[in-house]
Amino acid sequence: xxxxxxxxxxxxxxxxxxxxxxxxxxxxxxxxxxxxxxxxxxxxxxxxxxxxxxxxxxxxxxxxxxxxxxxxxxxxxxxxxxxxxxxxxxxxxxxxxxxxxxxxxxxxxxxxxxxxxxxxxxxxxxxxxxxxxxxxxxxxxxxxxxxxxxxxxxxxxxxxxxxxxxxxxxxxxxxxxxxxxxxxxxxxxxxxxxxxxxxxxxxxxxxxxxxxxxxxxxxxxxxxxxxxxxxx
Numbered sequence: 001x002x003x004x005x006x007x008x009x010x011x012x013x014x015x016x017x018x019x020x021x022x023x024x025x026x027x028x029x030x031x032x033x034x035x036x037x038x039x040x041x042x043x044x045x046x047x048x049x050x051x052x053x054x055x056x057x058x059x060x061x062x063x064x065x066x067x068x069x070x071x072x073x074x075x076x077x078x079x080x081x082x083x084x085x086x087x088x089x090x091x092x093x094x095x096x097x098x099x100x101x102x103x104x105x106x107x108x109x110x111x112x113x114x115x116x117x118x119x120x121x122x123x124x125x126x127x128x129x130x131x132x133x134x135x136x137x138x139x140x141x142x143x144x145x146x147x148x149x150x151x152x153x154x155x156x157x158x159x160x161x162x163x164x165x166x167x168x169x170x171x172x173x174x175x176x177x178x179x180x181x182x183x184x185x186x187x188x189x190x191x192x193x194x195x196x197x198x199x200x201x202x203x204x205x206x207x208x209x210x211x212x213x214x215x216x217x218x219x220x221x222x223x224x225x226x227x228x229x230x231x232x
Contacts, residue, residue, distance in 0.1 A: 011206035021182075024209060029168075029187040032100050034218075036107035037164045037222040040115050043108075044163070045156065048119025052126075063120060069113030077109040078173030085177065098179040103187070106173035107204070116160060122155035123148065157226035161219055168215050189212075 014022045053065055083089050085097040085105075095104050126148060132146045149156075171189035178185035180194060188211040195204040 006205070007038070007204045008209055010202050011209040014206060015210070022207075022210070025186055025188055025191055025207075026184065026214065028100060028185075029189075029211070030214065032103050032174025032187065033109065033164065034220075035168045036104045036167050037109060037160065039108050040111040040163050040167075041160055044112050044115030044159075045119055048116045048159075049122040049123055051116065053148075059231065063117075066113050066117045066120065069105065070112060070117045072110055074106070074110050074170050074172035074174075077106050078176030081106045081109060081173065081177045095160045097177060098181060098185060100178070100185060102177040103174045103185060106177045107167045107170055108207070110170055111175060113158045114166055115163045119152075119156060119158035122152040125155075126151060128144050136200070139230070154226055157222060165215070168211065169217075 005113045006131070051059065051066070057063055076092065081102060085091050085094070087097075096105075101118050106226065123209075127167060130151070132142070134147055169189070171193055174185075176195065178187070178190065180186050180190040186194075189205050192207045192211070195201070195207065
């Protein structure tokens with residue numbers, strides 16, 4: 001308990017003193033996590049809607065693969081991205097390995113299936129009678145989509161929060177593709193792993209408090225948006 005208290009004190013000292021390295025790590029964590037989540041939302045929501053509403057051959061197989069991807073180990077995602085960006089890989093000539101872009105790609109790979117899967121489930125749970133009623137009222141496809149989107153908005157916000165949570169907690173893939181380079185690709189989770197390996201548990205705990213505070217504030221903002229939409 002004393003170690004935890006020291007870690008909390010250390011976190012407050014780091015923030016009050018304006019430790020440039022801590023702020024740089026925190027800012028990079030925020031930047032790559034929000035970017036990865038935004039990309040996953042832009043790609044995942046339309047795909048989830050299609051899988052939830054459209055019937056086509058092989059749909060069950062695709063949904064199965066998406067559900068499998070929801071539990072994809074981060075180190076596996078990191079390995080695939082590494083192979084993709086390695087100098088002899090398909091995208092090796094872009095020199096993206098060990099950059100923030102590589103971390104974003106790895107985080108998208110682990111969060112995208114979550115957003116697709118939860119969005120698909122949300123639209124599959126819509127009462128078929130509601131869809132028939134909307135169609136009977138003469139609504140256009142776009143109007144029908146907006147109505148269904150309103151019906152699933154709470155579940156979609158939950159999907160976004162789940163994707164963001166997976167991204168913020170991710171460490172294995174970020175370590176593999178980013179390299180935990182000081183001032184370049186070091187984020188809060190990889191910095192925590194490094195400090196633990198060095199035996200600096202107080203610093204690791206301090207960084208964990210900063211990460212949890214960051215996650216709490218972002219989740220709080222999304223939750224307030226979600227609940228406000230519910231009451232609207």
